[in-house]
Amino acid sequence: MSAAVSPKRMNRTLVAGLVLLGGFVLAALAAPLIAPYDPIFQDAAARLQPPSWAHPFGTDNFGRDILSRLIFGARVDLQMALIGVFFPLVIGTVIGAIAGYLGGIVDAVLMRLIDIILAFPFLVLMLSIIAILGPGLSSFYIAMALVGWVSYARLIRAQILVLKNADYAVAAVSLGFSRTRVLFRHLLPNSVAGSLVFCMSDAVLVLLSGAAISYLGLGVQPPTAEWGIMVAEGQAFLSQAWWITLFPGLAIVLLAFGFSMIGDALGEAMGVHE
Amino acid sequence: AGVLSIARNEDSTTFDPIKSAQNVDNWVFSNVFDVLVRVDASGTQLVPGLAESWTISEDGLTYTFKLRDAKFSDGAPVTAEDAAYSLIRIRDDKGSLWSDSFKIIDTAIATDPKTLVVKLKGKSVPFLSMMALPNASVLPKKLVEGAAADTFAEKPVGSGAFSVVEWRRGDRIILKKNPNYWDAGKVSLDGVEWLVIPDDNTRMLKIQAGEVDAAITVPFSRVAELKTNPALKVISDPSTREDHMLINHEHGALAKKEVREALDLAIDKKAIVEAATFNLGEVAYSYVPKGSLYHYADNLQRPYDPEKAKKLLADAGASGLTLNYVVNAGKETDEQIAVLVQQQLAKAGVNVNLQKVDPSQSWDMLVNGDYDISVMYWTNDILDPDQKTTFVLGHDTNMNYMTRYKNDEVKALVEAARLETDPVKREAMYVTLQKTAKGDVNWIDLYYSPYINVTRGNIEKFHQNPLGRFFLEETVKN
Amino acid sequence: MSAALLSVRDLSVAVNGAEGPRTLLDHVSLDLSPGEILGLVGESGSGKSLLCRTLLQLLPSRALSVTGGTAMMGGRDLLALDEAQMQQVRGAEIGMIFQNPSSHLDPVMRVGEQIAEGLRFHRRLDRAAAKAEAIALMGQVGFTDPPRQFGAYPHEFSGGMRQRAMIAVALACDPKILIADEPTTALDVTIQAQILRLLMELRESRGLSIILITHDLGVVAQTCDRVAVMRQGQVVEVGEKRALLAHPRHSYTRALIASHPSMPVDDEADEVDDVTDPADAADPARVVVLPSRPLVEIDDLDVRFPVAGGLFGRRRSFSAVAGVSLQIRPGETVGIVGESGSGKSTLARAMLGLTPVSDGHVAFDGLSLRGQPGAALARIRQQAAMVFQDPFNSLNPRLTIGQTLAEVLRVQGKVAPAAIPARVEELLRLVELDPALAGRRPRQLSGGQCQRAGIARALAVDPRLIVADECVAALDVTIQAQIVALFQRLVATMDLTLVFIAHDLAIVRHLCTRVVVMHHGRIVEEGLCAEVFERPREAYTAALIAAIPDIDPDRRLIAPPPALAV
Amino acid sequence: MRRYSFILTRPLQFVPVVFGVSLVTFVLVRMIPGDPARVLLGARATPTAIANIRAQYGLDEPIWLQYLYFLRNLAHGEMGMSIVYKIDVLRLIGTRIEPTFALVLCSVLLSILIAVPLAALAARNQGRPIDHAIRFVSTFGIGFPPFWLGLMLMMLLAVKFPLLPVSGYGDTLGEKLAHLALPSLTIALSLSTVLLRSLRAAMVDWLKSDVATAARARGMPESIVFWRHVLPNSIVPTINLLAVNIGWLIGGTVVIESIFALPGMGQLLVRAIFSRDYMVVQGVAMVFACATVLVNFLADIATVAADPRVKL
């Protein structure tokens, strides 16, 4: 299984993924410096302009520069991917670890809860939570966290169930280590690999959920530049002004691509597969 | 001949006319059911429907309708008994959404099979216009009474130009020509299909691909492109739609007329018409829409003047004003206007926070006064201006359309206008109302816009009147 | 030699790894005559498996390549055949039995189908004919009820049965040569004997030539005609079995012979004495003067595990340990032997409170695990330690050896924090590990190094009792000897009580004073080592001892009747 | 057939799950600000009219009482009235259930049809350009928002080259399939990506496994090694992944349904949430929950059938 070629290729994939992601992070950080225009500045004279030297990616129906909006959008979307994955990961990991390690009634109750959330139509939950809290990024994060932790909890729980009988876990117990130490120092670090890999594809899912929510009209507050909402809003002008949707669409794809390359490479490195 | 397929964005909800207050239902109601009195195609006149003629008593309290020889689609005759039953039903039925509006009816009695006498509790000039509401359609008493709660609403029988063949929920309503329609000779179409295609892009692609004959509610942004397609006809019919910005008069500085005036000055309606309606709309200046009864064409139009607005605000001690703008989520044009207005008001030194909420929630926020400004629209249900005037200026239970505008003179005038039978005097009263409202800046009129529909080239006479009724009984498919 | 069925000449294989090319097989030359069994022995990693896979052009990775040599069979060079021709050779001319049947049998395909598959492909039999043939074959390799077992899946079989299935798969197309790659390493001695008998019968009945890979010279002595000894990719010695065993020329061969369990104890002791001095540790005289209060006291212990299945949640359970009573006194060295699955590890874990006890009672140093679980557990954790069977898996793969040891010291709190690094180094030296290895993770260490790290970890607790569970099974003979010596020294110098679990009877015999024989969760025999091994009272014990392939080719291998092995 | 005995016992576990979903939905939708009565009546309604409607639908009762009523109705096989559509929710759902499940079914079949051959191709050529190409292209499938992808496909395959209908649903099986083609393809493009990646990884592992080596060692050609040994083994872990994704899909068809104007439950659900049609949300959520639970159940059965070692 340890073909000598794979580490090299794995490295290449990882580097490519990191370069792509790094590019976006850099663009997001340096947005005010590199964006040619103010992302929310409307220029009535320059509405729906096709790509040109002045506006490399064209303008939208308010005459806003697409490129600048893309660059500033990177801030929002990266943040969405990050927060949208981080909280589910943390919550899911802790809950899954506890359920798997303690077993018994705690596990049974948590598993039923997980079953319920899994059986719950994702969109009902998403839309209801966003409707309750009002559209906007923070509601989106809360909704993502409430729904998203389940996958991680299941992953981790399954791992812990296996690992808690592993020799080194039993060894740790036999050496008089406390439960918390065994769980958090020995079992968790050895079970998060799968979740970390899953994170990467989850980040893509988060972005797409955001885009779907935008399509249904409950995305981020205008005039914030966010790729999903740019695509959703640009649809109205699809046949007149393809550039409004194409470029943010491509941005999502590229970011997704970066994430999945990192995920692939991590997966190969850690020997886990989804 | 042929079956006309029409793509629209939403499905009907019911076929019981009294249980709906939505345009999507009304469109089909007027195909399937008939009313005693109709509004003509221009939207300015009442013309005979099932009632051949009518008389109004001197005191304005008794209306006598003479019914024509008409049949329901099942062949049963339309009788005055049916008409009386329908009116009493819309007033008294527990499920009726229109009880309040029809409380004015005291009795409705069929004195003979073709004569209906309606007595009102009080004088009401708009009453006759209300009889044209599709919700007040004449239903076959025997079937409605006999049927279980919702069977009639599934498989209705009416006396309109078409009858319902099948309702595939979420997909389409299939209508066929009603041979028993009293004016059947004039109907050219064999049938109509109302298709549900919620996504705007899909709906437009659908007609471009020739899979439907007509598509309605064309987004403004799509018009230019559709017009370039020679196979399509883009039809723009005048409507009574007016988009306006509600202002919460009870919130801080907004109570001051000068502040509201400044907002009006700071909003560039022309820019909105350009950017949000692609010049298909028209700048509005009165709450009575253009082309409607008693519209006052010379009403005040405040120019776009952010500098003056700034000054007015400063004078009123409201510089650095921050406003909470409730935006209806998911409405393309509304979101666009919000983005435009935010930038325009910023130029006058007003800081606007956009708060996007789902439309069902925005009602609550408006009713509860949890807002500073918000854009809404209104289309008339009836021909008479009274309905809208009462809502907007009449100080009824809606706090003047949630604006909390208060002017007792206006309130008195609205009531008087409702009772005034002399058209000339009535018009004068409405002109005064329009001027006063504008002067007080009860809200900010933004724009009027037409109904925009598109058909394939072979469709003719596909029209909507300003109240939204489609005249499919006249439509021809070549 | 001209009659050789297979003739390998100067075969070399190299790997092109990240660290540059490395030779794995170095000019290997071998011959195999018709009807001959050739034993291929050698330490782990010497290239035995690789050699055989090369013959079938089944190199484990693309990084490996044949760099020279030929393998002639029937006038063709196997190494020069293309893929299509090779497919005709594989299975049909050379059959292969793998070391680990569990991983080589397709888990989701019925065993019978896997046997029939070759028949259908090579001999173009139709489904029914292939099935009939396969069932017949299953009968030949010793399945008891072939028609029913045809439809079973590999996991439903015991290890021995799986190995038989593997053999049936290899025999299906009637190959001329059978390559058996360590066919019995994973199995019990008793089952091993059966399988070896089967191979010899097949040779007799079919005239097969067999290459038998093993690291056990006993196996070779019992079954082979000729032996080739491999080391580091080279064949260091080839010869007729008796001659080679009698007069080994290479030092490695000599070491292999010397360390075989069937050798008399005294000979082996010499070996060990090279590494360790206090030979008197095992002096039986010391046993009698032991204090009388037992350190561990086990009374009528039952450990049951739930078995999945059962309609409507009726739970069935399986007794891994049933009615075991045992007393271990301080300073004693007790060996526990028994076939795989007989409950040795379970007993060990129960002893240390690592597995829930279903019935009966366990006391450590007078504290009952039932009566005062808190106190007893605390005492056990302070004073007892376990060395786990599996060297890799019992160490946290994320922590370096140093971190692992330091953590134990920190948690146990017997050593001042400042003194921990020094103590870690001391522990490593104690188990003869280079302290420089402290920064390595388990994956970066060899099996023996890991095993010693595991022992160091047990010692870090500074325990009175060590339970060592098959801690030398996976190791090379040389390393085994080192570890045994270490234990002897510790018992002698540190007043340690040792429970030593193994299936290698020779080591137990050498190391322990008392031995406990387990079978199916019960103790079937118990007594002083010398007595038990000399005069086993129970048939099972006798069978266990007898099933050890003797290194003397003239003492025939006795396969016990199948009933005993199941 | 002891291994399959869970088929009889497992459904008992569904009860608490579906019950839990109903309870959560019940509370959740009622927490959303906004009043169904006002949505129904529009801005022109008077407070009395609103109170009237609320009373009619029992919305003025305390929430726990409403839930009890709901449970009582459920025991009688009813689910309450839709506020918007004025018919019993179960009947309403009955009219909308088919397109959604047809869509899910078609998408899943289509993605399997796409994923399996491509995964096989990639795995058997691991590390070669074709493998990289497949993996590269498949990543695009994940990244594109489905509403964008759907629209593009529609413009291409229905308008520019009118091969398939733009949208809607049909009468006959043939029409239905034609109408389902584009939406299923849209979903399949992203779903197949997920399957493909997992399948490929499993196949790569199994191709290198002892099982494959053993098969080769008995002279099996590569095709038999692959289709009879590698594929059946690789499918096992993918079954679960597929089940999770179908679960997602069931609750997430809404966007596709509205783009392609499929008269399914997803659309109904979103309209119901936006118009606060509580009972419809409730009903659809429960149907979806049952479907998800059922899918997982089927996946368990499939796993047990595919892997004789698995016991549940």
Ligand SMILES: Nc1ncnc2c1ncn2[C@@H]1O[C@H](COP(=O)(O)OP(=O)(O)OP(=O)(O)O)[C@@H](O)[C@H]1O
């Ligand atoms: N895929 C591979 N890549 C690189 N080196 C390998 C690979 N497979 C085996 N080797 C190396 O080839 C050598 C011979 O391995 P082989 O498996 O033949 O040993 P063996 O004698 O069978 O040992 P064991 O007794 O442990 O089975 C070892 O040094 C091993 O590290």
Ligand SMILES: Nc1ncnc2c1ncn2[C@@H]1O[C@H](COP(=O)(O)OP(=O)(O)OP(=O)(O)O)[C@@H](O)[C@H]1O
């Ligand atoms: N956690 C468990 N759950 C179920 N059964 C178990 C468990 N642990 C052990 N067993 C079973 O208990 C029996 C005894 O196992 P144990 O590990 O004690 O055997 P052993 O004598 O140590 O064997 P080996 O020599 O192979 O290590 C075996 O049949 C095993 O399958």
Ligand SMILES: [Mg+2]
């Ligand atoms: Mg080997």
Ligand SMILES: [Mg+2]
């Ligand atoms: Mg064991």
Ligand code: NI
């Ligand atoms: Ni036995």
